[in-house]
Amino acid sequence: MGGNSELPALPRSPELMRPADTALLVVDVQEKLMAVEPEAARIVWNARRLLDAAQILGVRTAATEQYPEKLGPTVAELAKRISTPIPDKMTFSCGSCSTVFAEWQAAGIHRVLVCGIETHVCVQQTVLDLLAAGYQVNVVADAVGSRHAIDHEIALRRFEASGALLTSTEAAMFELCGTAGTDQFKKISALAKEEPPTC
Numbered sequence: 001m002g003g004n005s006e007l008p009a010l011p012r013s014p015e016l017m018r019p020a021d022t023a024l025l026v027v028d029v030q031e032k033l034m035a036v037e038p039e040a041a042r043i044v045w046n047a048r049r050l051l052d053a054a055q056i057l058g059v060r061t062a063a064t065e066q067y068p069e070k071l072g073p074t075v076a077e078l079a080k081r082i083s084t085p086i087p088d089k090m091t092f093s094c095g096s097c098s099t100v101f102a103e104w105q106a107a108g109i110h111r112v113l114v115c116g117i118e119t120h121v122c123v124q125q126t127v128l129d130l131l132a133a134g135y136q137v138n139v140v141a142d143a144v145g146s147r148h149a150i151d152h153e154i155a156l157r158r159f160e161a162s163g164a165l166l167t168s169t170e171a172a173m174f175e176l177c178g179t180a181g182t183d184q185f186k187k188i189s190a191l192a193k194e195e196p197p198t199c
Contacts, residue, residue, distance in 0.1 A: 015165065017138060017175050019057045023109045024050055024174045026063040026082070027094055027116025027123050027144075031072035037117055039145040041197035044075055046143035046169040047115045049191045051081040053173040056187045060109060062100045064089055066122060095129035111136040113172055115143035120151035127164050137164040140172055 028046055030167055034040040054061045061081075063074050065088045073079060087097040094100070104112075112135050116123055123144050130137045139159050146152040160166060165176070170192050177188045 015136070017111050017113065017172065018178070018183075019059045019176055021109060022111040022113055022138075023060040023062065023104050023178065024054045024113045024115070025077060025094065025126070026051070026061070026074070027076055027114060027126055028064055028071075028118075029075055029116050030065055030068065031075055033066070033071055033117055034075055036147060037145055038147065040153070042103070043115070043117065043143055043145045044077060045194075045197050046140065048081065049169055049176055050113070050115055050140065050143060050172065051078060052191055053176065053188055055081065056184055056191075057176050059113075059176060060104060060107065062086075062097075064094045064097055064100075064116075064122075066090075072121075091125075093125035093129045094122070095126060095133070110134070111138065112141045113138045113140060113167075115140045117144065118146040118151070119144045120146050120155040124155045124158065127159055129165055130163060135187065138167050138172065139164050140169055142168050143165045 029044065029047055034044065037043065044113050051061060062084055063078065063082045063086045065074055065086055066089060088100065089096050112125060112130050114127060114137060127137050127139060141156060146155065156166060173188050173191060177185055179185065
């Protein structure tokens with residue numbers, strides 16, 4: 001049976017991300033780091049789709065760079081999609097990039113969708129600091145990675161144990177979209193239908 005517009009809809013879950021209260025954080029997807037990341041193609045592809053979806057849906061975005069003098073800049077495919085300056089850091093956690101979070105707090109952002117590398121170092125310490133600061137944190141499991149599978153897997157388990165939510169790129173895009181039948185939905189659907197990289 002279809003929906004009945006005469007009856008009230010169920011209330012939306014407070015766990016669901018919305019463009020007005022969610023921001024996307026791309027953690028340290030830099031050239032020299034990605035050169036030694038076995039899943040680099042997948043991570044960059046999914047981070048790029050998340051950035052494209054954010055642009056379509058009006059979601060705020062930011063990226064960070066760890067010691068760029070040594071580790072290089074954010075990969076070009078992603079950097080050109082970041083409209084704000086990319087802060088650099090020496091701490092592993094992005095929590096030291098206070099300008100990013102001050103702007104988001106002022107805009108009413110209280111959920112952060114996180115992707116990037118490495119899952120068990122910069123992503124993990126960022127996620128734990130965001131949770132401590134009171135944010136709802138959603139980690140995109142197919143858009144984060146570590147050089148070694150065990151580090152990645154243990155970090156994902158720690159995220160869940162600490163209260164972060166795991167999601168996937170496609171799930172996050174459709175969750176932020178929220179409804180079908182719009183131009184935004186058509187664009188998000190096109191992103192979801194893209195073929196993944198083969199290597």
